[in-house]
Amino acid sequence: xxxxxxxxxxxxxxxxxxxxxxxxxxxxxxxxxxxxxxxxxxxxxxxxxxxxxxxxxxxxxxxxxxxxxxxxxxxxxxxxxxxxxx
Numbered sequence: 001x002x003x004x005x006x007x008x009x010x011x012x013x014x015x016x017x018x019x020x021x022x023x024x025x026x027x028x029x030x031x032x033x034x035x036x037x038x039x040x041x042x043x044x045x046x047x048x049x050x051x052x053x054x055x056x057x058x059x060x061x062x063x064x065x066x067x068x069x070x071x072x073x074x075x076x077x078x079x080x081x082x083x084x085x086x
Contacts, residue, residue, distance in 0.1 A: 012031045012032070012033065013031065013032060014029045014030060015030070015031070015032055015035065015086065016085065016086050017030075017035065017084055017085060018085070018086070020084060021035075021081065021084040023062055024042050024062055024063060024066065025038035025042065026038070032082075032085070046063075048063065050071065055073055055074050056071050056072070056073060056074070057074060057077055058071050059071075059072065066080060066084050067080045067081070
């Protein structure tokens with residue numbers, strides 16, 4: 001039985017961000033793992049985590065175009081971001 005190459009699984013597959021997501025992380029195709037990392041960098045750099053509950057993200061105007069305008073749980077964030085990848 002052939003062994004699956006770990007670099008071709010879903011997490012490492014190269015994806016292209018939507019225009020809205022590209023405004024946050026850049027428009028270069030990149031692995032899903034890097035997309036998540038760059039979104040978190042943006043959230044931390046812009047202080048978008050709820051100070052009382054770090055698991056909650058309070059989107060600014062740019063991030064709201066990707067996640068929606070309401071507060072979102074960090075686990076739901078990944079699902080929302082994946083809708084902006086092709």
